[in-house]
Amino acid sequence: MSAIFAALPEPHVLLVLCGAVLLAAFLRGLTGFGFALAAVPLLSLVIAPAQAVTMAMLLQLMVGLRDVVALHTILDRPSLARLSLGAVVGTPFGVALLVVLEPAVMRLAIAALVIVGLVFLLRAPKVASADRLALAIPTGLVAGLFAGLAAMPGPPAVAYYLGTDRPAHVTRASLMVFFFVTSLIAVPLLAVNGEVDFAIAGASLIAFPVFLLGTALGTRLFARTSETGYRKLAIGVLGVMALAAGARGLAGLI
Numbered sequence: 001m002s003a004i005f006a007a008l009p010e011p012h013v014l015l016v017l018c019g020a021v022l023l024a025a026f027l028r029g030l031t032g033f034g035f036a037l038a039a040v041p042l043l044s045l046v047i048a049p050a051q052a053v054t055m056a057m058l059l060q061l062m063v064g065l066r067d068v069v070a071l072h073t074i075l076d077r078p079s080l081a082r083l084s085l086g087a088v089v090g091t092p093f094g095v096a097l098l099v100v101l102e103p104a105v106m107r108l109a110i111a112a113l114v115i116v117g118l119v120f121l122l123r124a125p126k127v128a129s130a131d132r133l134a135l136a137i138p139t140g141l142v143a144g145l146f147a148g149l150a151a152m153p154g155p156p157a158v159a160y161y162l163g164t165d166r167p168a169h170v171t172r173a174s175l176m177v178f179f180f181v182t183s184l185i186a187v188p189l190l191a192v193n194g195e196v197d198f199a200i201a202g203a204s205l206i207a208f209p210v211f212l213l214g215t216a217l218g219t220r221l222f223a224r225t226s227e228t229g230y231r232k233l234a235i236g237v238l239g240v241m242a243l244a245a246g247a248r249g250l251a252g253l254i
Contacts, residue, residue, distance in 0.1 A: 009046075009047070009199060009203055013046045013047070014203060014206060014207075016042075016045060016046045017043060017046065017047070017055070017203055017207055018206070018207050018210045019042075020038075020039055020042030020043050020045075021039060021043075021059065021207040021210050021211050021214065022210050022211075022213065022214040023038060023039075023042065023214065024036075024037075024038035024039035024042065024056075024214070025039075025059075025210070025211045025212075025213070025214025025215045025218065026214040026215070026217050026218040027218060027237070028176070028214070028215055028218060029214060029215035029216060029217060029218020029219040029220075029221075029222065030218035030219070030221050030222050030225070030233070031172065031175075031218075031222075031230075031233060031234055031237055032171065032172030032173065032174075032175040032176045033154045033157075033158055033175045033176075033179065033234075033237070034154065034237045034240075034241070035056060035059075035060060035179070036053070036056040036057075036060075036152070036154070037152070037154065037237070037240065037241050037244060039052070039055075039056045039059075040052045040053055040056055041244070043055055043056070047200075047203075050195050051195070051199075051200050053190075053195075054187075054190050054195045054196055054200050055200050055203060055204050055207070057183045057186050057187050057190060058183075058187060058196070058200065058201065058204040059204055059207065059208060059211050060179050060180060060182075060183040061180065061183040061184060061187050062204065062208055062211075063180070063208075063211065063212070063215070064177070064180030064181075064183060064184070065180075067173075067176050067177055067180055068177055068180065071173040071176065071177060074169055074170050074173045075170070075173055075174050075177060076161075076164075076166055076170050076171075076174045078130075078133055078136075079132070079133060079136045079160070079161075079164075079174065080174050080177060080178060082133060082136030082137045082140060083136050083137070083139060083140035083143065083157055083160070083178055083181075084140060084178065084181040085137055085140060086136070086137040086138060086139060086140020086141035086142075086143065086144060087140040087141070087143050087144035087147070087153065087178075087181060087182050087185060088140075088144070088185060089140075089141055089144060090140065090141040090142065090143065090144020090145045090147070090148070091144035091145075091147050091148045091153075091182065091185045091186060091189070092144075092148065092185075092189070093144070093145060093148065094144055094145040094146065094147055094148015095148040095189050096148070097145070097148065105249065105253070108245070108246055108249035108250070108253075110146055110152060110155070110242075110245045110249075111242045111243070111245040111246035111249060112246075113155070114155045114159075114238060114239075114241055114242035114245065115239075115242050118159075118235060118238055118239060118242065126162075126163060126164060126165050127163065127164060127165065128164070128165055132160065132163065132164055135160065136160065139156045139157065139159075139160045140156075140157070142156045143155075143156040143157050143178075143182070144182070144185070147182050147185075147186060148186075148189075152241065152245060153178075153179065153182045154175075154179070154238075154241060155238055155241055155242070157175060157178050158175065158234060158237075158238055159238065161174060161175060162231060162234055162235065167227065168222075168225070168227050168230035168231070171230075171234075172222065172230075
């Protein structure tokens with residue numbers, strides 16, 4: 001433990017990291033997703049992008065068991081199990097493709113796919129969750145590919161749940177646990193690639209109470225949000241995800 005804290009970033013860097021985590025965790029608590037979307041660009045202001053992705057994944061991994069215990073009674077278990085199975089297969093393929101494909105081009109492709117999905121969500125009626133189970137494994141596979149390629153597993157899973165008749169609290173809980181599963185898959189791969197070091201582990205431990213605080217504040221606001229309000233908010237965040245991925249892709253090509 002002493003080695004971890006000895007490798008910590010400077011205090012002013014830790015302060016920025018904790019501020020970024022607080023804002024991103026608030027979004028997570030409110031919607032159930034979007035933590036990495038908000039955290040990674042902000043964390044990247046003071047640490048390397050790969051470290052930012054690792055820190056975001058570590059924090060979601062650290063909170064995951066608590067979420068499973070707290071939310072287990074309201075999860076959409078059939079779809080969650082199938083999404084997770086697809087992600088187990090898809091994430092390693094995404095990491096492998098990242099080695100040979102241009103990340104900027106893939107982010108642009110992901111942005112285009114998310115926009116297409118948003119158009120579909122806005123036009124198509126919601127259907128019963130049981131009627132969409134056949135799509136859960138392929139959706140998880142795509143989410144895993146997105147996670148491996150650009151640390152963005154959210155859009156496919158969010159689009160899947162928003163297209164069902166599940167209530168907002170079930171959608172939010174299922175998404176939070178699904179991202180725990182993707183972190184379980186991703187963190188060992190990051191460790192193998194040498195991205196998990198004492199500095200990031202220590203910073204994550206210090207930021208974890210801030211992460212819990214931000215999530216709690218977001219959860220309080222979620223409790224006051226209507227079903228319609230949640231759907232509009234989630235679609236809006238998905239739109240921001242698409243724009244962020246597209247902007248990062250364009251920046252990488254310029």
